[in-house]
Every structure is written in structure tokens, then in C-alpha cells.
Amino acid sequence: VMAVVPLDATRGTRPAQEAPRPLRTARPAPPRRSRAGLVLPVLLALLALPLAAAAHQVRPTPYGDHLVRVAAQPGGPAPRLRTRGAAVEAYDTVTRWRHTRAGRRPLAVSAAPGQAFALWSDGMVTDTERADGRSVRWHRAIPDAAAWLRTPDARGGAGVLQPLDPGARMLAVVTPQRIAGYRTEDGDLRWVLPARAGCVFEPASFVRRSGVLLVAQPCADSAIAWSERIIAVDGLGRVVPGRTPLGNGMPRAGLRGGVEKELAPHR
Template identity: 55%
Template sequence: MAIRFRLPAPLLALLAVIPLLTVAHHARPAPYGDHLTVSRTAPARVPHAAPRLRTEGAAVRAHDPRTGALRWRYTRDGRRPLTSLHARGDVITLWDDGLVTATDGRTVRWHRALPAPGDWLPDHGGTGVLRLLGHGMLAVVTPYRIAAYRIADGDLRWGLPASDGCAFQPRRAVHHARTLVVAQPCPHAAWTAQLVALDDLGRIVPRRRPLGTEPRDEDGPGRGRPRIEHPNPEKVLAQPR
């Protein structure tokens, strides 16, 4: 004699909904509109061999530097890449909506949004905005602020606002040895205040206190809030450690 088990009605309803939830999960749009397509025919990754980047329309394409074969293609819905650069095995890209992304060619590892990009990005473009600093740091230079991010995880390490009535000019930034020099035109200011020298620790001034996040007990070593430097450090100098 067969024994029949009858499931409670609420459980039956839940079992009927699970497949629908699974379909809905897979149908969700990718975060930030990301679409990273890795070529199946691309050769194996070669350590320290940076891909050759091409920006074609709405896509960033990475090609093998030896064979020219396509490694991967990265797009975002309705967005256009402005500029890209290589950084410690990653490709950092600035998009026309002010989003900065990092991908290792397998996943898009982090996203960071720039402040008020609509006020300056359409006119300035992306030239000079992304700048590499030493020790795995990325400087993002905008007219209003320079921010430094850790390339490994996109963590904001420090920020430097422009002086009152002044603006940084990303196009007029140059590297000298390990120093990044950025133009900051200021009316009625001495020429020394119109050039800002930076490295991975922040602005280079006498007896400076390095920027970066200040640790807090609850966060553990190396964690905490990013420090924001005074825009006129030549007038307000922190005491040496």
C-alpha cells in the first residue's frame, strides 16, 4: 500500500516561486551597465605582458601585444570610454559619465564616481585625468580636487581640494621622476602656488605629514577615513611626526 505525503500549501507555493526568483536573478542588468566579454580564442595570459588597448566607439578592447588577438572587450550600457591606462595588471578607464573602473580582464574589480563630472568633464574631456603614482596608487585629477586611490581595491587614500578661486588643470600635469606636478592657475597668486607637486603620500611640502587614511581602533591598522589636505599647505603646515 503506497503512502502519500501531502505538503502544506505554503511550502508548495514557495517551491513554485523559487524557479521564478532564479530567472529574475539572472535577468537583472549588470551593475553599472558593465559588459565584459573575454575572447575564447585569446592566448593564455602572459605575466607582466600588458595588453595593447584600443578605444573603439563605446568599447575598450584589449589585444595580445605579440599576436594582436583580442583578449577582452569591455562596454557599459549607454556610456563611452574617454581614456584608459595600464596599472599593475589592471586597466583603469574613465567613462563619459564620470565613472572610473578597474578591470583585470576577467572581472570588473571596482567602480568609483567622480564628483560633479557634468560641470567639467564635457568641456575638459579625459585627457590627463588618470595619473599613476608610486607604490600602487592612482591619482584622479579634476578641476576641483585631486584624489588618490589604491589600485589594488579602489580604496580612497587621500584628497586635495583646489585652493579657493583656483582650479587644477589635468591636461597640464607632468611626471618628473616619482613626482606628479599639476598646474593650478590662480589669479593674483605667486607662481609657486600655481604648481602643485604630489607623490603617493600627498602634496610635497616642507615638514609635511603624509596623507592617507588615519587608522582607528575599531577599523584596525591601515583603515579609517581618508585625510583631506588643507588647500593652502604652504600657509598651514602640520607638525612633523
């Protein structure tokens, strides 16, 4: 009888070979830019500069000013001023220039040598070069005036703009609450005269006498003397006996090379 002995089939056999790993392929090196490839971005940047400058020029100005020179006429007399629609115009035989502000309209104008003052519906006062309207020198906002200018009492801004001094070196802006004096050269605020308690100024009620501006100041209290109901101002502020006002001139160079402001003399 033959016995059958079970055999281990795995003995003596070679181990199964592992599957071959995929070979790593080297990444292709980035192509080197040629000189032509470097020049193209530079040219595009140079071409974009004029476009950026043009976009800067067409941006709206902070106060919405728009000046148009209609006719250049150097020399001759200074042009007159007028309001027409939404514009301030300077004209003689023809319109020289036109000044508009986006969404605003002029209420009143006042002329001085070389300067054109305008009061606008938002309570802004501007000073434009009178001869050719090349630029607006300065803008000044009148405090608490925009709402008042929309009322019938404002009378279209009559009497609000009052040039002072023989050479109009100062501009008085008269509103019911206060009279403010601005230096016309740069628009610097030099003095403020508030109305008396219980009283208001009437810009449209004024007269001029010997370089002095007299403005009516009606009061609710009948006991206030009539002399207190009329206020006299000039370029230095309120005219009162024995005053020692500050100077309104531009700052000048001091002895030490700095800037020296004009001060009132010793009392």
C-alpha cells in the same frame, strides 16, 4: 319558529399543522489529497528554482557593466588598452576582452600592472582586471565632474587618470576642482587636495619627474607666485617640506586580534 344560532366554525377543530422544515444536509468532507497531489506542487517549486536563478543572472548590474571575454590567452605580456566606440578593449595580437556600460562611453583609459582604469562619460572611474577582464573591481564617481566632462575644456579626459608610485598602488584622479588619491587595490579614497581659491587644476597640463606628478594650477590673481601655480603630488599626497602623511596600505591585523590602521608617525 326555529331560531338559528350562529356557530363558531373554529371550535373543536385541530390547529393547522406548520409546514415541515427542510432537512439540513451534511456538507461533504473535503477530499483527502493523495500522495501524487502533494508531490506535484513540490516538483513545480523545484522546477521554478533554476528559472529564478536565471532571472537573477540576467538582471542589469547596478552600474550597467557588460564584460565580454573574446579570447582567452593565459600568460604572456599584459594586454594593451584602448577605447573603441562605446567600449574599452584589451588587446595584443587579438582582442582579449571588451567592457561596456549601458548608455555610457569611455573617455580615457590608463594601464597599470594587473589593472585597467577607465574614465566614463558620466564621471565614473572603473578598475577592471587587466589580464582577462573577468570582473570590475570597483567603481568610483568623481564629484562635480559629469558636467565638466561634456565641455571642450575636458579634452576627452586627458590627464585625469594618473597612476602613482612605482607599482601604481595609488591612482590620482585630477579634475579642475580637486585631485583625489585612490588606493588601487580596493578603490579606497586616501586623500583629497582641493584647488586653491581663485585657481583651477589643468589635468591635461602635467609632467612627471622622479615619481612625482606636477600639475598646472593657473590662477586668476596675477599676484600669486608662479611656484604656487604648479602642484607636486605623489602617492602620499601633496609634496611639501616636512610632511607627515598617513599611510596608504591596507589595514592589518593588530596585536589584540582587531584591525589596526596605519597612522602617521609622531611629529
